Amino acid sequence: MIDYFLHTPDNNPAPDTTTHILNRHNAGQFHRSLPGYRPTPCINLPGLAEKYGTGHIFLKDESKRFHLEAFKALGASYAVHSILKQCNNIDTFCTATDGNHGRALAWASARAGKKSVVFVPHHTAPARIRAIEQEGGKAIKIEGNYDEACDLAAEACRKDGWQLVQDAARDGYEEIPALIMAGYLTQFRELEPELHPPGKPDVDIAFLQAGVGSFAASAIWYYLDRYGPNRPKIILVEPFEADGVLASFRAGERVVPDKSFKTMMAGLNCGIPSPGAWNIIRSGTDAVVSISDHFAAEAMQALYHPAGTDQPVTAGESGAAGLAGFMAVMEEEKLKPVRELLRLSPESRVLFVNTEGATDPDNFRSITSKTTPPLRHNQ
Numbered sequence: 001m002i003d004y005f006l007h008t009p010d011n012n013p014a015p016d017t018t019t020h021i022l023n024r025h026n027a028g029q030f031h032r033s034l035p036g037y038r039p040t041p042c043i044n045l046p047g048l049a050e051k052y053g054t055g056h057i058f059l060k061d062e063s064k065r066f067h068l069e070a071f072k073a074l075g076a077s078y079a080v081h082s083i084l085k086q087c088n089n090i091d092t093f094c095t096a097t098d099g100n101h102g103r104a105l106a107w108a109s110a111r112a113g114k115k116s117v118v119f120v121p122h123h124t125a126p127a128r129i130r131a132i133e134q135e136g137g138k139a140i141k142i143e144g145n146y147d148e149a150c151d152l153a154a155e156a157c158r159k160d161g162w163q164l165v166q167d168a169a170r171d172g173y174e175e176i177p178a179l180i181m182a183g184y185l186t187q188f189r190e191l192e193p194e195l196h197p198p199g200k201p202d203v204d205i206a207f208l209q210a211g212v213g214s215f216a217a218s219a220i221w222y223y224l225d226r227y228g229p230n231r232p233k234i235i236l237v238e239p240f241e242a243d244g245v246l247a248s249f250r251a252g253e254r255v256v257p258d259k260s261f262k263t264m265m266a267g268l269n270c271g272i273p274s275p276g277a278w279n280i281i282r283s284g285t286d287a288v289v290s291i292s293d294h295f296a297a298e299a300m301q302a303l304y305h306p307a308g309t310d311q312p313v314t315a316g317e318s319g320a321a322g323l324a325g326f327m328a329v330m331e332e333e334k335l336k337p338v339r340e341l342l343r344l345s346p347e348s349r350v351l352f353v354n355t356e357g358a359t360d361p362d363n364f365r366s367i368t369s370k371t372t373p374p375l376r377h378n379q
């Protein structure tokens with residue numbers, strides 16, 4: 001199943017708490033001070049680029065972010081650092097997560113000598129829960145989905161006096177999600193020596209996966225702030241069964257999509273977009289595509305069993321989703337309008353972010369061990 005929405009953005013997000021914080025915070029110095037910090041690699045995939053008739057495909061590989069296998073460490077660590085700078089009198093940090101953000105918060109809390117409690121939805125893979133516990137977090141699995149886990153975490157913080165560090169904003173709770181987004185910016189600033197020079201980016205199109213939208217919005221804000229109208233085309237990718245951003249574009253306001261929330265792309269399995277993210281997303285997105293899980297599986301296979309001499313990349317379900325969206329756009333007749341929007345040429349430079357590694361190793365193995373990947377190409 002696939003869907004899409006084309007949008008004409010104004011490239012000018014209305015000022016709000018989120019844009020105010022993004023304007024004023026640069027987390028780079030803090031991240032560079034962390035033990036084990038180094039910029040994650042940006043991998044050139046010429047074999048894949050040739051297959052799709054484009055000039056370059058670049059993959060920023062966040063699976064190599066510290067030992068935490070996802071970009072989320074940048075956001076949680078910067079939020080915890082900023083909160084503790086204002087008030088050190090905090091005993092316990094708390095959040096809801098589909099895995100990566102909770103693992104990152106548990107790590108950041110333990111580094112600061114604090115406790116952490118992490119609410120996870122009912123479908124969370126055991127390996128992802130173990131990873132939170134290995135970082136010292138107390139994981140609490142609930143009956144409900146991600147949005148319900150967010151409600152429970154907020155409620156527990158009110159009741160027990162814990163500090164909520166959530167990556168999705170809600171009314172009256174905008175600053176901390178914005179600090180998390182400010183932390184995410186480091187991954188795009190790291191690309192400045194290679195792909196993001198002053199004036200014009202060496203990237204024409206960026207495919208960005210969206211859950212609550214904070215990751216994509218941080219990228220869009222970065223591009224708008226640095227390049228204005230010279231920013232790359234931005235295509236967002238969501239699971240078909242949890243396409244809250246696409247549904248919100250269609251409705252003209254933030255809505256919960258009327259879908260099953262059954263998808264293996266756990267990091268993207270969210271309902272309503274975060275308000276702080278939505279304000280930026282609607283100002284700087286050219287198209288949204290939503291895809292079913294088999295596209296994510298194909299992209300995981302394509303990265304792990306690469307074309308030509310490309311180096312193999314370990315990408316989890318949500319990590320591979322940006323590339324999966326691109327593959328769907330290139331292969332599926334229904335997505336022709338998005339394909340036309342891309343105007344892909346042998347000169348085009350396309351950027352993806354592998355936002356996570358094999359954070360559910362059992363599922364990763366079962367997908368990538370298939371010897372005949374069901375890859376379908378239109379050329």
Ligand SMILES: Cc1ncc(COP(=O)(O)O)c(C=O)c1O
Pocket residue numbers: 070072098100101167209210211212213214215216266267268270318319355356
């Ligand atoms: C691996 C991965 N990729 C992408 C995302 C999407 O980020 P956001 O929820 O900010 O849209 C997440 C969120 O958990 C994630 O874990």
